[in-house]
Amino acid sequence: MGDDQKNGSSRHPTDMSGGRDKDLAVAVASLAFGFLVLAVLIPQSIGPIGSNTTILALIGAVGLVVFGAVLGLAAYRVRPVGGDSPKTDASGDAVRKSGKVQAVGLVIGAVIYAWALEWIGFLPASYLTLAGLLLLMGVRSVLIVLVLPVVVLLAIYLGIDVGLGASLPEGRLEWPFLTQSGAIGTEHFHV
Amino acid sequence: MFELLADAASLAFTIENVIGVLIGLMLGATLGAIPGLNGTMAIALIVPLTYFWQPLFSIALLMGCWKGSIYGGSITAILLNTPGTPEAAATAIDGFPLQQKGQGRKALHMALFASVVGAIISDVLLLGASGPISTLALKFGPAELAMLILFSLVLVAGTGGESHLKGLISTMLGILIAVVGLDPMTAQRRMTFDILELDGGFDLLAMLIGLLVLSEIINQIWEGGARDDYAGDAPKGLDRSRLTFAEIKDSAGVIFRSSMIGSFCGALPGVGAITAAFLGYDQARMSSPTPEKFGKGELRGVAAPEAANNAVCGSALIPLVTLGIPGSLSVAVIMGAFMVHGVSPGPMLMIEHRELVYALFLLLLLSDILLPLVALPLVAVGQRLVAIPKKYLFPVIVVLCGTGAYSTHQSLFDVKVMVGFAILGFVMKRFQLSPAALLIAFILAPMAEIYIRQALRISRGELSVFVASPLAGGFALATVALFGWSYYRGRRASRQSAHARSAE
Structure with missing residues (x-):
């Protein structure tokens, strides 16, 4: 999916460029949704786990749980960077704020x-x-x-x-x- | 072969199809030139309209749109230092300095020449390579195809977002969304929650428009608002500089090498036009006797990325038509268009509709040849064209998104699906997840499911079937290796980042 790459850059989930909290949030959401699918959605909306019709859902749900757990562990092991307070730019902040209002x-x-x-x-x-x-x-x-x-x-x-x-x-x-x-x-x- | 090409030519080169290609080129180049819109978004918006037209005419139009949008991106990259599409980012490095020197017109003409040559080389490779590859693909059984799709999913996940793990999470989400609807073999309802409209699953086009177009608009507004800053440092007027034969001759080697790089990148699933453009630019700089001129207005610095990113188009169709695997987001959207018209890409397509496939290739070639016809006038009006402020553009696109999502099946439910996926796509982007990986997983997962179940039926439930043959085992090994490599690369990037910060 190179079309979506940003200049070929690659960032690891544990990269500390302010993404730790986001990584943890994604990990928790991924684990929660994976378990929800496994425990509730597959038995109630598809069929008994193990039947042929559940194969795809099982792959997706187990994948979410496994990759969510790995992402969570990787993000958890990273120490948050302290000290540097973000630089403030009044005009930039105003633009960003108005942008967020417009987007919502x-x-x-x-x-x-x-x-x-x-x-x-x-x-x-x-x-x-x-x-x-x-x-x-x-x-x-x-x-x-x-x-x-x-x-x-x-x-x-x-x-x-x-x-x-x-x-x-x-x-x-x-x-x-x-x-x-x-x-x-x-x-x-x-x- | 010649007989086949003659049959395909009679199918492709009709007045309607030529008009389709021209309209597509015009739409693509125009939309591609507008910063904030890219080729994929343009195609996604146009696909629903093609539902009402003849398949070949529609495909001709979409092919033209795809090609046109890639060139269109370079117009703003050169004139305004604002790439109209991400693929044109590398073009701006030397294109804009040329414009500042008063040689913008020359740079645009070089970009056009390199684009056409790169695209033609790639299309010729497509014509030659797709037949043998599809013959080989026919020897694949369900287990091999399942493992190939698995490999492609991991490959695409690894390069689609900002981290491999997040790409994989997006992929898993795409797989789960693909489950919704009737079971392909037993017709049993799965995760439809008694909503009748979901029996057929989520509509691909509504998803495409929501995830790719509307979510991108929301994201752009979130990041900076819909201000008037469409252009940056807009130049005052077009110059009259001309591209000389000596300059073309001087860049010929660079264009050829970049075309080969672009063709190679296009044929690999997961490696797209952006990577190709930067690789092409790097090879031009490294092979130049005067690398210090690059970045300051070097004509070869425009030719190389343009040849490379246009060369991606043709070869990117090789995995699609031979294996049914879309290797990039643009190709996934094109695949969606094929499916709308009842054409299922894959090895059987090459057997059952050989003339149609080659007609498609010829239409691609035709769009390369016709590109200058559309592009040259566009160069002249380029500056006015790109000066459409986002505050006017974005509201219009929102309504066009609604119209596009509705018009394919004339279903208002699809409009709601589109809005839902736009919100999902926006949230994913804010959390650095990849909507593109989700989309490709959504397209490939149903195929993978059928192959997995067929393989398990043949092997009577033995999981070893997925590694039993050398091909399936090879794909499994490659998948594991890819996991390991991307994890190692991520760890290394993380350590380097940590070292850099502690050093600061």
């Missing part, structure tokens, strides 16, 4: 979008999401916030619905102004 907002927006598609349909949900995210990202021009979503959604509508013939979801609320025109097509949500 984007995640919340994406979750709401996924559910809003089902209820209010593709066009209203996408318009609101796009306008909301533009505001979240710091776009302050009212014209752009109002017009850019229209342009993007028009392109998607023409490409997907008209061009490819794939109906976009109209939502459970079935907006009369969308359905009467027949522009959106049939709904395709799973119940």
Whole structure:
């Protein structure tokens, strides 16, 4: 997976570049999830351990437990580096803080979008999401916030619905102004 | 062979496919040139749309997109010192100094020339090598194939993230996610929790878009916010420098050697275009009589990484089409596209659809030849193209992600799956786990399961079947050796890091 490598660098889990706590967290989560799969998920959701149908799940769960344990041990043996307090950069901190707020907002927006598609349909949900995210990202021009979503959604509508013939979801609320025109097509949500 | 190539050519070289390649090149080069988007993300966004088109046209478009995105990355690397794709990071080392000297246009043309030559050499190797390798692969039994997949998973895990152990944990997670759905042999429900949509397992494309595209956007915003800093030190205007024949002749040896390095790296699962680009750059610097010029605007420093990273494309398809194993993330996405169109890569594909496979190779070759047609105009408008601020780009991509996840199966459940995997991918990135290793394990695990169960059935439950034959035993030994080597390498890196810190 060289495509994802960062300049070919490799960092051992016990490398002390501030990753010890993260390594321990990953190890604990890995062990916990591995045991959960072995003790609960395989017997209840697949079948008795040892049957052919559980082979893949067993490999995955045992692997999680073993590699989680090795990672935990390796991280535990590393002494945390003390002394150096991280350098503070006021402007950098502000940027990072605003970035984190934006990222959390984007995640919340994406979750709401996924559910809003089902209820209010593709066009209203996408318009609101796009306008909301533009505001979240710091776009302050009212014209752009109002017009850019229209342009993007028009392109998607023409490409997907008209061009490819794939109906976009109209939502459970079935907006009369969308359905009467027949522009959106049939709904395709799973119940 | 010539008859086969003629049949494949008649299949590949149609007007529709040529248009597909051109559209793909344009999309790929444009998206690849935008910092924050890479080729894999571009392909992942386009794959759902291809569901509605003819398979060969779709594959032509995706091949063009893949090739175009790799070249597109070099435009911003040279003009703005901001690699559009990670593969182009090495290109910026000498490309941007050339731009600062007023020779950016020359550097872009050299990058284009080296990209085309590197890609053609790699594709010719693909044409020649894939047949014999797939013939050999047909001799593999279930046990050998299971061990080969196991070896590939360990190899990919070792190089996919920042640590081998974390790569392996990501791989195990991918294996567990692959369990969800109906058992491939008994159709028994596994970990579906009575959700009907999960009977078929998680949708690969929704996963791809979530793990690769949306999670990357969340991560980029988390790290720096969607500010206007798309460019860095943007140059004022394009120069009129020209690439001369003497300069091409001077770089020919470097381009050829880098192409061979890139082809070799591409054929190995787990070694991708980034490694190839840096290896190519290093060999150019070490073999140069004036290594001190590198890093200060040396034209061969642009040619070498571009030839190497483009040469990865063709040879990266060798393990895919011959063994059904995607050796890199981009190839895994391409494999996902094949599967969407009902094409299952592997040795049988080379037997049953030989013309189709060679048509695909020819389309790859065609995309190399057509790349200059798309790239040259792009060079001229490159600076305007890359100046799209992330604050406009990212919200649009979020909605495109939702549209892409929905449109393949017209299922809103897939949109939720996409968002779920985006959050998982983001969390994994924050903890230095590898979403790429997870994804490749998710793709390979069902195949591995079938082979393991077939082998156990044949051997009546004897586990020794996995080391009984020389091939299976060889793969098992190589897997153990790989574990040992990567653990040793990690320990050594850790000690060096500890020594360096104590010295400070």
